[in-house]
Amino acid sequence: MALIALSRRLRRTPFSEGVEAAGVKGYTVYNRMLLPTVFRTVQEDYRHLKEAVQLWDVACERQVELRGPDATRLMQMLTPRDLRNMQVGQCYYVPIVDETGGMLNDPVAVKLAEDRWWISIADSDLLLWVKGIAYGYRLDVLVDEPDVSPLGVQGPKADDVMADVFGDAVRDIRFFRFAMLEFQGRKLAVARSGYSKQGGFEIYVEGSDIGMPLWNALMEAGKKHDIHAGCPNLIERIEGGLLSYGNDMTDDNTPHECGLGKFCNTHSAIGCVGRDALLRVAKEGPVRQIRAVEIHGDAVPPCDRLWPIMVGDKQVGNISSAAYSPDFATNVSIGMVRMTHWDEGSEVDVITPAGVRAATVRETFWI
Amino acid sequence: MALIALSRRLRRTPFSEGVEAAGVKGYTVYNRMLLPTVFRTVQEDYRHLKEAVQLWDVACERQVELRGPDATRLMQMLTPRDLRNMQVGQCYYVPIVDETGGMLNDPVAVKLAEDRWWISIADSDLLLWVKGIAYGYRLDVLVDEPDVSPLGVQGPKADDVMADVFGDAVRDIRFFRFAMLEFQGRKLAVARSGYSKQGGFEIYVEGSDIGMPLWNALMEAGKKHDIHAGCPNLIERIEGGLLSYGNDMTDDNTPHECGLGKFCNTHSAIGCVGRDALLRVAKEGPVRQIRAVEIHGDAVPPCDRLWPIMVGDKQVGNISSAAYSPDFATNVSIGMVRMTHWDEGSEVDVITPAGVRAATVRETFWI
Numbered sequence: 001m002a003l004i005a006l007s008r009r010l011r012r013t014p015f016s017e018g019v020e021a022a023g024v025k026g027y028t029v030y031n032r033m034l035l036p037t038v039f040r041t042v043q044e045d046y047r048h049l050k051e052a053v054q055l056w057d058v059a060c061e062r063q064v065e066l067r068g069p070d071a072t073r074l075m076q077m078l079t080p081r082d083l084r085n086m087q088v089g090q091c092y093y094v095p096i097v098d099e100t101g102g103m104l105n106d107p108v109a110v111k112l113a114e115d116r117w118w119i120s121i122a123d124s125d126l127l128l129w130v131k132g133i134a135y136g137y138r139l140d141v142l143v144d145e146p147d148v149s150p151l152g153v154q155g156p157k158a159d160d161v162m163a164d165v166f167g168d169a170v171r172d173i174r175f176f177r178f179a180m181l182e183f184q185g186r187k188l189a190v191a192r193s194g195y196s197k198q199g200g201f202e203i204y205v206e207g208s209d210i211g212m213p214l215w216n217a218l219m220e221a222g223k224k225h226d227i228h229a230g231c232p233n234l235i236e237r238i239e240g241g242l243l244s245y246g247n248d249m250t251d252d253n254t255p256h257e258c259g260l261g262k263f264c265n266t267h268s269a270i271g272c273v274g275r276d277a278l279l280r281v282a283k284e285g286p287v288r289q290i291r292a293v294e295i296h297g298d299a300v301p302p303c304d305r306l307w308p309i310m311v312g313d314k315q316v317g318n319i320s321s322a323a324y325s326p327d328f329a330t331n332v333s334i335g336m337v338r339m340t341h342w343d344e345g346s347e348v349d350v351i352t353p354a355g356v357r358a359a360t361v362r363e364t365f366w367i
Numbered sequence: 368m369a370l371i372a373l374s375r376r377l378r379r380t381p382f383s384e385g386v387e388a389a390g391v392k393g394y395t396v397y398n399r400m401l402l403p404t405v406f407r408t409v410q411e412d413y414r415h416l417k418e419a420v421q422l423w424d425v426a427c428e429r430q431v432e433l434r435g436p437d438a439t440r441l442m443q444m445l446t447p448r449d450l451r452n453m454q455v456g457q458c459y460y461v462p463i464v465d466e467t468g469g470m471l472n473d474p475v476a477v478k479l480a481e482d483r484w485w486i487s488i489a490d491s492d493l494l495l496w497v498k499g500i501a502y503g504y505r506l507d508v509l510v511d512e513p514d515v516s517p518l519g520v521q522g523p524k525a526d527d528v529m530a531d532v533f534g535d536a537v538r539d540i541r542f543f544r545f546a547m548l549e550f551q552g553r554k555l556a557v558a559r560s561g562y563s564k565q566g567g568f569e570i571y572v573e574g575s576d577i578g579m580p581l582w583n584a585l586m587e588a589g590k591k592h593d594i595h596a597g598c599p600n601l602i603e604r605i606e607g608g609l610l611s612y613g614n615d616m617t618d619d620n621t622p623h624e625c626g627l628g629k630f631c632n633t634h635s636a637i638g639c640v641g642r643d644a645l646l647r648v649a650k651e652g653p654v655r656q657i658r659a660v661e662i663h664g665d666a667v668p669p670c671d672r673l674w675p676i677m678v679g680d681k682q683v684g685n686i687s688s689a690a691y692s693p694d695f696a697t698n699v700s701i702g703m704v705r706m707t708h709w710d711e712g713s714e715v716d717v718i719t720p721a722g723v724r725a726a727t728v729r730e731t732f733w734i
Binding site: 005007012024099124126128131133135137244245302305321 | 370371393640
């Protein structure tokens with residue numbers, strides 16, 4: 001890891017004080033905001049996430065709010081996923097594409113009301129795209145970034161901790177649904193969702209002023225469950241096949257290449273930007289696609305750039321995320337692989353900074 | 368400084384190898400790309416920048432390219448600065464605002480041809496705004512991020528180093544103009560510009576493959592002028608009043624608040640987004656504005672969040688960037704100050720993490 005120079009531009013969050021007090025050891029920058037990456041070690045954090053419960057400062061999942069008569073029309077313009085049956089209280093994972101079908105973001109859309117949405121974004125200024133479209137189409141909608149900062153409670157004991165603070169109603173929240181629950185007199189959207197496969201919640205904390213009071217209340221309630229400050233864990237998210245925008249995909253990629261074709265209802269999502277391009281892709285299929293790739297041998301170094309996937313002298317893809325998994329006793333990784341070699345069991349080579357490594361393409365992630 | 372976890376998402380540049388070989392000690396993240404912040408110490412880098420010449424990896428100034436019949440129309444839609452008299456070969460500093468007059472970026476526009484522009488951006492995904500507007504207005508223009516990475520040569524000896532590599536033609540390039548000059552058979556735009564007040568150039572390196580060859584050629588030519596790898600210097604840029612988007616201004620601010628009213632030709636920049644809002648602002652004037660503020664006493668700590676500017680119990684502004692200046696033997700800073708206290712010589716207090724400090728509002732920066 002290198003050193004990072006702090007400035008106002010790399011925004012602090014409503015939970016930064018708590019994160020610092022918990023002894024954060026490293027950050028990344030996400031949506032020009034600080035996102036912790038490690039508290040004890042990545043391996044200790046990983047083990048603890050799978051066994052107990054963690055509090056995650058994911059305020060960097062900024063919200064784009066759409067309000068007004070054209071909010072739902074605009075939301076449907078933004079994504080090829082058909083939103084017509086989506087209910088208030090639901091969250092949808094939605095690919096967002098440009099006119100060529102290139103991925104601009106892979107956020108979660110939160111339907112607050114018929115005329116009010118939040119888009120909980122990955123790492124790109126989606127706000128600017130949404131504002132540009134709304135302006136260009138003269139839509140009757142307000143688009144801005146509200147003072148809303150997600151706080152994650154992740155891990156097998158998340159329900160117990162959350163029930164202590166928000167009441168047993170949290171136990172009834174279904175996956176990718178949210179309920180409006182009270183904390184200190186404020187109603188907050190509490191969703192069963194999060195960037196891990198260990199289960200848990202994301203609280204959309206509206207109002208920075210209650211950030212630390214809520215952080216402290218959850219820390220207190222979690223004591224008996226061994227709660228600890230945590231963060232999205234590199235190893236766990238690769239094992240689970242959770243993609244990272246900017247790492248595993250960029251605007252060069254279509255949703256189909258990212259394995260997100262199932263979220264593209266290109267025939268019924270009428271009016272969405274990029275539909276023509278995606279109809280073509282849906283018909284012909286992609287020629288490369290995201291795959292789980294097992295890299296054999298010792299633990300690989302951090303993956304800070306694309307690692308070529310080779311078969312002989314021919315490049316057939318790239319690895320974009322990789323880490324050594326203690327549970328699977330191998331290097332787990334995510335790569336984009338050409339169709340000639342994307343079948344289960346394909347044997348390939350990966351050029352890592354630690355030398356060329358044998359690797360095997362898998363059908364599924366480590367779940 | 369904290370530690371940063373590297374990943375593909377925080378993009379390396381065509382010059383990263385050179386930066387690492389030169390012993391970079393810290394980074395920030397800018398447009399999701401690594402930007403060095405210190406090589407020896409910020410103070411040593413500062414002294415050297417003012418006395419010699421430095422090579423800067425400013426690849427993070429990504430380009431938004433506009434190509435096609437509507438390129439110039441679109442460029443004028445993006446900024447309130449009147450572009451009608453701008454010639455091919457010129458660079459203009461252009462505020463970019465949204466429909467409410469809020470700053471989205473403060474880039475440099477580079478006019479390559481009547482139908483081809485680069486926008487050399489500050490830290491926000493301006494590409495998404497430009498694509499959204501182009502799509503919404505169905506303009507006949509291609510908008511994308513080309514493989515172009517600026518490389519800065521800054522400092523009093525920049526002309527000599529550049530002349531060695533590009534020939535004496537560089538000496539004739541006027542401020543904020545560029546010439547197309549050859550390196551290894553490739554024509555590159557070489558502009559007299561840069562994010563310091565010490566003079567110098569920015570080379571728009573088109574094609575990542577020639578990044579390191581050019582870096583090495585400039586390092587070799589600069590040996591006799593004591594060239595060293597460098598980067599935008601916090602102290603020097605505050606002294607010179609060079610604003611930083613995301614630090615000293617955000618989309619909350621109008622250009623007039625940022626002291627950029629002189630770049631807004633709101634009556635003649637017909638068709639620009641935000642014109643109605645800015646006409647109002649131009650007429651009434653802003654109620655707060657960017658000011659140089661001298662903070663008395665010992666060196667202040669790093670400014671990683673807004674510091675309130677107080678007069679008694681009343682807040683009259685915020686400091687957004689601050690550093691101790693060896694040359695002026697005081698803390699130089701940039702703040703946004705309400706009109707009640709923005710006059711030269713206003714005595715105020717600044718709440719810093721090191722305690723409350725007396726401070727004085729200045730009319731001009733330290734130049």
